[in-house]
Amino acid sequence: MLLVDDRENPKVVNKLLMRMGSDKVNVCRMKSSDYTMGEWGIEAKEINDLYRSIMGFGRTRTIVDQLRDLQDSCEHPFLVVYGTQLKPYVHNGRPSARSLAVEMARMKKVIQQFKATFYQRFPKIKYMEVTTMDEFVEWLVVNHTQQGLALHRLATEEKNAVKKSKLDSRIQILSSIEGITTTQAEDLLNEFESIPNILRKGTTQKSLMQVSGITRRKARAILALREDYEL
DNA sequence: ACGTATCGCTACAAGTTCGA
DNA sequence: TCGAACTTGTAGCGATACGT
Structure with missing residues (x-):
């Protein structure tokens, strides 16, 4: 550990x-x-x-x-x-x-x-x-x-x-992205179920923007994680 | 009040995907 | 292969917050 x-x-x-x-x-x-x-x-x-x-x-x-x-x-x-x-x-x-x-x-x-x-x-x-x-x-x-x-x-x-820490580690990851609140991170996980689903190839900025509070800028920042983790 | 920075929104061009 | 539909990057604009 x-x-x-x-x-x-x-x-x-x-x-x-x-x-x-x-x-x-x-x-x-x-x-x-x-x-x-x-x-x-x-x-x-x-x-x-x-x-x-x-x-x-x-x-x-x-x-x-x-x-x-x-x-x-x-x-x-x-x-x-x-x-x-x-x-x-x-x-x-x-x-x-x-x-x-x-x-x-x-x-x-x-x-x-x-x-x-x-x-x-x-x-x-x-x-x-x-x-x-x-x-x-x-x-x-x-x-x-x-x-x-x-x-x-x-x-x-x-x-x-x-x-x-009491926060779900997935929420910690998402909410550490600039502009993403823990509530938005929870909503994203409710919508997409998992981080791999959020980052999978089929997920677009537009689909992320369906989640309340996720602007294009934030959607782009989320999908930029693909580059960080070479997905 | 003013200047500056940041953010969200929109329009547009370029690239990509997908079905016929 | 081609064209329509979709996606994405970028620029511009206005609103807002903040410091001076």
Whole structure:
């Protein structure tokens, strides 16, 4: 069983649910990591989010606090950073090329310094980088498979789970699409019965638009899942 | 009040499907 | 194979929300 924090990037959660199925992925509120499988506790960060976490922008706890918790609470902690494209954010309107370059250099330096002292500060945590979100999902799937189902460890894992999600995983997938509410997701499932039916070749934008509240834009976004999951 | 962003709706052109 | 019907992508327009 792979436990996933319910505040994690919904794109990653959806990809995992589609790859592994809802019987192997449990979305719940986690205390100190983003993902848990067996004795592995995994903190995942998109590269730009890593920078913001280091700086403490827009959050109450910095990454140092998070990693200390992670290190203390599980036997095999990991920090996985995915993505390579730094996107500098500059305040006050349209940024100049110069201000972007300055911010980019600052981001690189901050991340570099963080990595340079990482093992000094968190000797127990394994640090790794992957280039894309898809590669990170693949890493999770492969390692989950390698670990086996690890059912005997479930009790340990579930200590970390505070609040289990009550939403049907199919509704979670649909309602994570921009603009789709849980009610609309329920209506879609009532109409089409399953996600494979919604995404099958015969389903058109027009047929999805028969469902109350589904506009052409939303129908297009739903059918775009075919591309994401290569259906 | 104004500018901007976003969204839904519509029209139209281009591509696809399907039956004769 | 051909043409009608259907589907889809795109552009334009108006309504609305939001920040200044």
